[in-house]
Amino acid sequence: MLHLQLSACTLLLSAMDVYKEAVRYLESHHVPVETEREMDVLEEDVFQEEAAGFLSPLNTESIDFPDTPTSCSQEEMLxxxxxxxxxxxESEEVYLRELxxxxxxxxxxxxxxGTSQPVLSGQQVQTVFYQVPELRDMHQNFYTGLKARLSALCQADVSSGRFTDFELTVGDLxxxxxxxxxxYGGFIENYEKAVEVVRKCTQSDPRFRTLAQSMMSSNGADKARTMYTFEALLYKPLDRVTKTTLVLQDLLKTTPADHGDYSTLQEALRLSRSFLSGVNESSQCKREVTLSHGMRRQLMRDGFVVDVCESERSLRHLFLYTDLLLCTRFKHAVRGKQEQYRFCWYLPLAxxxxxxxxDQERTADTNIRLRTIRTKMYLLRQQLRQHGKGSRGVIMAARSRKKLEQMELxxxxxxxxxxxxxxxxxxxxxxxxxxxxYELExxxxxxxxxxTDNIEMVPPDLLTLTSACVKLRMTQQPPLCSSSSTAGEDEESLCGSLTVAIHSAFGLQRPACVYVCVEVxxxxFYDKQCQTHSSVCSLNPHWDQELTFQVDGAQSMKVLCVSQTDGRDDAVLxxxxxxxxxxxxxxxxxxxxLQTGQVELSLSLKYSPHPLQPPSSPAQHPPVFCVPIKTVAQQEGVLVPHLVRCCVEEVERRGMDEVGIYRISGASSDISMLRMAFNSNLREAVTRLRSTEVNAVSGILKLYFRELPEPLIPAELFQALARTLDIQDLKSRLVSMLSLLQSCPDANRHTFLYLLRHLQRVSERQEVNKMxxxxxxxxxxxxLLRPPVAGQGLNGPTVDISQEVVVQVQVVFSYLQCNDLPEAHISPLYDTDTEDETTHM
Incomplete structure (x- = not known):
């Protein structure tokens, strides 16, 4: 009985929220408002217990999660x-007392x-109590019949047992x-008028106000009394019509398919849903207000979001109406209770x-906590696949699903x-x-x-608006959990490693720094989102960056192009x-x-199916400094490392006219900061690169080549390249040098060619930059070029330090003088034999 009382208290607290909001609204418009002491008593006496027992939604043990429908033995179902x-x-008994x-x-x-000083006119009395006696008679007949049959079952159990649970039929009731x-249709249609009469008379007549704010109901055997407002009692039937459908759903779930009630309850549920949908459509226009341009308030979108208040995170159900945003707290149906919505806040759209x-990156503690939760989810999922088909297996599977839903939340x-x-x-x-x-956008x-439609906001009836949420959820059913219950079961879904290589984008209206966000x-169990680094400011940005996902049950991929232009907020293109x-x-x-709005995006996909391991700690970003360039290129899936490309692009964006670029060093602190960033987080490093002094950008590029454990031009080519310097004819010398360059590993060769092309472009501005x-x-x-280390077995005469520097400078100088350098490829060819596919949004 206690849970039913708390359910009633919850509804009344919603009424109190509406009352306070109404008072604030009237006071903001300089309308005097009388506050009666009875209302203070109401809030104090009725709501104190619920307020004391409120728990934060962040504590998942306090959240009412939905029961997962599962098959079980007939005895358990009965x-x-x-x-x-x-x-x-019990619920009917409480409802009848309220009526x-x-x-x-x-x-x-x-x-x-009929007197000379009526509290309400005859017409107002008829409006306020319209259809309420009929509702009371209907539920009294149902309650009497149900109570008689349950009593008969209890008496049979006590005596001979001739009447079993399976033989109990209530579907006809x-x-x-x-x-x-x-x-209920008539009551709902009249509800707005009844509430309007109650509110007007409450404000204008102290006699009715005293009555409307102090209606007492006994709570049955314990003889306790609960105080209601008239308006809260009028709301009870509005809430009850939705509960009828929910009750039938619960009852049908626990009724065996071969039970005599099953088909009858199915028909009752069908009729109830049909009525509810009809009420939803027909009464919505009557209940909702007319806005500007002749539009009516309509639900445009809803879903579950995380609301932040004073650093506390709470899961909320958000409703977007034509003229306002409504945020509510949703409570699932549990034993003895029905689904409920509590008003949190609303904002006009005007x-x-x-x-x-x-947001800022998650803290280390949050990452550890999420990793622990995901590992438990993975293990629960494995257990679900191993549960047997017996009754015990079904019960264990139900528990595992329940825990899995909690952890998803x-x-x-x-x-x-x-x-x-x-x-x-x-x-x-x-x-x-x-x-x-993607969802945020x-x-x-x-x-x-x-x-942008400039729709005027009409102050809403929050009680009516919030009560409509349950009906809307009944018909729309937005998912509460982050993954569907069938994810991973479909044979078409992906389980393994999915790699996405983001190449380039075309179609920008103006130059911008762009990054690509990919979500699966x-x-x-695993992180489902990854982003490229931000490109250089360009009309045709390119990345050639690989993003890898561990996927379990993936069926779709969402791709967004986002620009960071002129210091403004990010914008989804x-x-x-x-x-x-x-x-x-x-x-x-x-x-x-892919055609993504105005931007055309080029990418490649590959997929490797394999059994997945439990989620592990986020992989540490592999360092790039003091690592062989071949290793870095393989890690990044490219031929020219991202560090080289990003630094070159940044120098060409804002350093081509810098006097002494590459000769004048940047601040050592900036270079050290960039070095650490590139060794830990490419996205962060590129972001810092955009705002760091350009000489520090050129300095980090020089430092990268200087700290390579093996020079970019392999040491075994040093002697051969030194001998080509003896060839007097420049053209013949370059032919010989380019031939030697072809023997270099791919990553070394293409990075060297990429750098040479860049340095040639720098020298084209030598009148300004003096380089x-x-x-x-x-x-x-x-x-870029170093002689072999003594003792490594490479033949050839040794050279002194002065001759070594001459060779290093002259070799690079000769390459820079070549006007027909081969084209540098910054990434492997991703094309296959099949033609490209174009996907339009």
């Missing part, structure tokens, strides 16, 4: 069914309507009640300003890193967090589209979704061209 029926009976409390003053009010559910950003709460800030013209602000940039687009779906099909992906690269080809060769020669 036991659950009996518990559900007893809970329904009796609502009807209690009806006769007195009717009698006073439910079907009879549902066939009369149309009575004048609403949006700003999104990537914990990941959903703690993993988001994208912030969407909402700023209202009234000064109110709220921050929402998203795990998916869909919300931002939907809100932005409505805010599936279970939450385009987005699209790609369906992932195991039959079309394999270990060979498959190139695709001739010889100057550049003098700077880079000792770093």
């Amino acid at each position: 036991e659950r069914r009996l518990l559900v029926l007893k809970g329904i009976l 009796d409390t609502l009807l209690m003053p009806m006769k007195a009010l009717r009698a006073s309507a 439910f079907l009879k009640m549902v066939n009369r559910i149309g009575v 004048g609403l300003r949006l700003r999104w950003s990537a 914990m990941v959903l709460t703690h993993s988001p890193v994208y912030r969407l800030e909402l700023h209202s013209v009234s000064g109110k602000s709220h921050t929402l967090l998203f795990s998916s940039l 869909e919300w931002r687009e939907a809100i932005h589209k409505l805010t 779906d599936g279970y939450e 385009g987005k699209t979704t790609v369906q992932l099909e195991a039959k079309t992906l394999n270990k060979q690269w498959r190139k695709q061209t 001739t080809l010889l100057n550049l060769a003098t700077v880079f020669g000792p770093s």
Whole structure:
């Protein structure tokens, strides 16, 4: 009985929220508001217990999670069914007492309507109590019939046992009640008018105000009394019509398919759902207000988000209406309770300003916690696949699913890193967090589209609006958990390693620094999002960067192009979704061209199916300094390391006219900072590169080549290249030198050619930057070419230090003088025999 009382308290607390919001609204418009002491008593007496027992949604043990429907033995199902029926009976008893409390003053009010000083007119009495007696009679008949049958079952159990749980039938009672559910249609249609009368009379008549704010109901055997407001009691039938459908769902889940009630309950549920959907559609227009341009308030989008308040994260259900955002707290149905929504906050869309950003990186503690949760999720998933088919196996599977859902919600709460800030013209602000940039952008687009329509906001009836949330969820069913219950079960879904190589983009309207964000779906065992580094400011950005995902149950991939231009906030240039099909992906690269809004993106995919290991610690970013260039190139899946390309692009963007570029060193502290960044996080390093003094950028590039454990031009070529310097004819000398260059490993050769092309472009601005080809060769020669170390077995005469420097400078100088250098490839060829595929959004 206690849980039913708390359920009623929850609904009343929602009414209190509405009351306080209404008071604030009236006071803001300079309307005097009387606050009665009875209302203070109401809040103090009824709500204190619930407020004291409130637990933070961040503590997952306090969250009511949905029961996972599973098959079990017939005996267990019948036991659950009996518990559900007893809970329904108790709930009906409470509801009948509430209806009796609502009807209690009806006769007195009717009698006073004929006097010279009526509290309510006869028409107002009829409006306020419209269809309430009929609802009371309908539920009284249902309650009497259900109580009689349960009592008969209990008596049979006590005596001979001739009447079993399986023989208990109640479906006809439910079907009879549902066939009369149309009575609720009249009540719902009249509800707005009834509430309006109650509110007006509460404000204008102290006699009615005293009555409306102090309606008492006894709580049955314990003789305790609960105080209600008139408006809260009027809301009870509105809430009850939804609960009827939910109750039938619960009862049907616990009724065996061969039970005599099964088909009857199915029909009752069908009729109830049909009625609910009809009410949803027909009454929505009547219940909702008309906005500017003749539009009505409609639900445009809803979903679960993380709301941040004073650094606390809470999972919330967000509803986007035509003119406002409504944030609610959703509580699942548990034994004896129904689904409930509690009002949290709302913001008008008129004048609403949006700003999104990537949140700060997660703390080490958060990463450890998420890794621990994901490991447990992985193990639970493995257990689910191993559970037997017996009754014990079914029970264990149900428990595992329950735990898995809880942990998914914990990941959903703690993993988001994208912030969407909402700023209202009234000064109110709220921050929402998203795990998916794609989802955030869909919300931002939907809100932005409505805010640009300049729709006027009409103050909402928060009680009615919040009560509609359950009905909307019944028809829309947005997913609560981050992965669907069938993810990973589909044979078409991917399980293994998915690698995405992001090549380049075309179609930008103006030069921009662009990065690409890739997201995959599936279970939450592994990180599902990765981003490229930001490109140099260009009309045609390119990356040739590989992103690798461990996937389990992946069926789609979302791709976004994001620009960082002129110091403004990041802006999504385009987005699209790609369906992932195991039959079309394999270990060979498959190139695709995606149309993402205004931007055309070139990428390649390859997929390697294999059993997955438990989630491990995030892989440390492999260092790039003091590592052979071949190793770095293999790690990055390129021929020219990202460090070299990013530094070259940055120098060409803002250092070509810098006097003494590559000759004048940057600050050692800046160079040291960039060195650490490139060794730990490429994205962070490239971001810092954009704002660091350009001489530090050129300095980090020189340092990289200087610290290579083996020179870029292999040491075994030193003597051969030294001998080519004796060839007097420059053209013949270059032919010989280029021939020797072909024997270099691919990464060394292409990186060297890429650097040479860059240095030639630098020298083209020598009138400004004072860096001739010889100057550049003098700077880079000792770093790019070194003689073999003594004792390594390489034949050839040794050279003294002065001759060594001459050879280093002259070799690089000769290469720089070549006007027909071979083309440098910055990445391997990803193309396959099949033609490119183009995917349009």
